[in-house]
Amino acid sequence: MLEKPVNEAPLADVTPPRLEIRNLHRSFEGRAVVDDVSLRVMPGQVTCLLGPSGCGKSTTLRMIAGVEMQDSGQIFVDGKLICDTVFRVPPERREIGLMFQDFALFPHLSVADNVAYGLKGSKADKRARVEELLVRVDLLRFIDGYPHQLSGGEQQRVALARALAPKPRIMLMDEPFSGLDNRLRDGIRDETLAILKEEDTAVLLVTHEPDEAMRMADEIALMRDGKIVQQGAPYNVYTRPIDRASVAFFSDANMLTATVEGALAMTPFGRFLAPGVPDGTAVDIVFRPQHLRIDFDRAGQGPVPTPVDGTPARAVVERARFMGNESLVEFRLDHDGSIMKATVPAVFLPAKGKAMWLTIRRDRCFVFPSEGGA
């Protein structure tokens, strides 16, 4: 691989990230599609670029692969510059593996020839590497078969073997599992992850599905409108979202709006602490449906208010649905007619119009400056 000395080389005693991108920008027709994106992936780590359709994930991946040029910014592999706006290692010399949704095996080539496609060396060496990988993906018995003889999941595993065959230092994956049905997907994801970890490959996986990112990632980079808005371990990104949209990207979210007076925000569920927020500031109090607690109505009364749970608010059932693992119940608050969603991990299907009392797990609420709207 061509390499060029870098001014800001990392310190000698620190292992550089396998992949690092710094301040990548790309505009199309004057619109910034990738806007100052920076991230690092260490060997053996999976980073998920997670975000809604059109937020610039694939464009970022294409720049790293070298099939799209950035307008500015730099890409490093193992601390060595491989691409900026004047210097560019061509795609085929970047030692980067690619795996996309439409993984397209060559139909006229055998499984062995598909896996060997990107390999160099003697026939015997190639055969040995092909066999090693087919053992790894548990498909050695199909070595002389053809793609049409394999199921979708088996083809996906051949595609993984093909991508891994040249021992890429980095694997870029763009929604690689979205063509598979749900039952196959979980197993193949787990197997793929295990193999990538064993090979110590640094993986950058693009997905718009929070579940997939939570399942696969060591680190999630949440992307919106071309920018990475939050980055961290899945637990941290989920439990410490930076704004309302980040909460809502992972799950349904309930929201109350309130105005702060004396560092307190008044809501139908009692007062919420808003330390340091100036009087008169509008805030959004956001929480997930699993953090709404439901109590039965007892002669027009709900549970006794407590400092931990706050005040219960009366609501009537608007709709209840059984979702398989849980029930989703929508309530209409007496206070202002707004809808609150609750999930219950059991079959719980109260009749429409039934009065109940709701309290919020206060330690699971997020208070953000108001963005307006519902």
Ligand SMILES: Nc1ncnc2c1ncn2[C@@H]1O[C@H](COP(=O)(O)OP(=O)(O)OP(=O)(O)O)[C@@H](O)[C@H]1O
């Ligand atoms: N070559 C191009 N010319 C013009 N616009 C482009 C080009 N490539 C991408 N875009 C636009 O850039 C935006 C980001 O596209 P990109 O494919 O990176 O998004 P994404 O987050 O991967 O979305 P998806 O999950 O739907 O693939 C989109 O609005 C897309 O239309």
